[in-house]
Amino acid sequence: MDKQKIWKRLTDWEKSPVLNLVKEAFLRIKIQWYAEVVRENPFWKIYYNIGSVSFKLSQIGTPAVPALVKALEIGDEKVRVNAIRSLTYIPDKSIVPHIIDSLGDSHEHVRRQAIHALFIVATHSALVDIEFVSPYLLKMLKDSDEYVRLKASDSLAKISGYLTEEGNCESALKLVKQSTSSVMAVYSGRKGLYDISDRREMLNNFAEVTIRIKNKMNKSKKQSKARRDVLAS
Numbered sequence: 001m002d003k004q005k006i007w008k009r010l011t012d013w014e015k016s017p018v019l020n021l022v023k024e025a026f027l028r029i030k031i032q033w034y035a036e037v038v039r040e041n042p043f044w045k046i047y048y049n050i051g052s053v054s055f056k057l058s059q060i061g062t063p064a065v066p067a068l069v070k071a072l073e074i075g076d077e078k079v080r081v082n083a084i085r086s087l088t089y090i091p092d093k094s095i096v097p098h099i100i101d102s103l104g105d106s107h108e109h110v111r112r113q114a115i116h117a118l119f120i121v122a123t124h125s126a127l128v129d130i131e132f133v134s135p136y137l138l139k140m141l142k143d144s145d146e147y148v149r150l151k152a153s154d155s156l157a158k159i160s161g162y163l164t165e166e167g168n169c170e171s172a173l174k175l176v177k178q179s180t181s182s183v184m185a186v187y188s189g190r191k192g193l194y195d196i197s198d199r200r201e202m203l204n205n206f207a208e209v210t211i212r213i214k215n216k217m218n219k220s221k222k223q224s225k226a227r228r229d230v231l232a233s
Contacts, residue, residue, distance in 0.1 A: 062092045069098050077107040088117040093127050108145040115140055119155040123162050130159055141182045146198050157205040169217045176206050
């Protein structure tokens with residue numbers, strides 16, 4: 001390889017192994033700096049900067065986890081929400097306990113973000129099994145905040161739909177039944193206009209998923225029958 005090609009490769013920001021190491025080192029230093037700021041200056045503008053670098057933090061991966069976990073201890077809920085948002089897209093199982101802990105956060109916005117994060121790590125990242133996260137989401141249907149409950153029901157309905165598409169209709173139907181039972185138990189005796197509206201919205205979500213599950217099951221039965229007929233002929 002001639003000198004010109006070597007120089008071009010070394011100075012290519014995307015492909016140069018040297019520059020990639022420099023970039024990685026710079027970002028790691030930046031993470032450490034954020035961690036120090038969070039620890040020493042809890043009222044600094046780190047609140048908003050963490051949100052602006054969320055994508056970069058998630059790109060760094062596991063090395064970013066300690067700083068983001070530290071951010072979950074900050075008093076401003078914006079910091080905690082952005083920290084969970086960043087943790088969500090880091091493919092590391094060590095983030096899961098911190099997301100679960102955030103389900104019990106004092107602020108409803110953080111709890112809602114934690115619900116979304118748990119849904120993502122179970123369905124998209126596949127860091128944990130759906131069976132593992134479902135009990136936590138079912139528990140959130142009893143949350144004191146109506147929007148948290150709606151977020152939990154929406155996530156459970158989507159998970160049921162995900163299971164259906166994967167061909168696991170029995171598990172999907174079981175989860176829908178558990179979810180609707182929890183909703184009915186939570187709203188039992190509540191006569192308020194908002195309570196009635198929330199309950200109807202939740203149950204409608206699960207009703208739509210149930211239709212999809214039943215259609216999928218009927219389609220599978222027809223396909224199985226068709227295969228048996230072919231084999232018998």
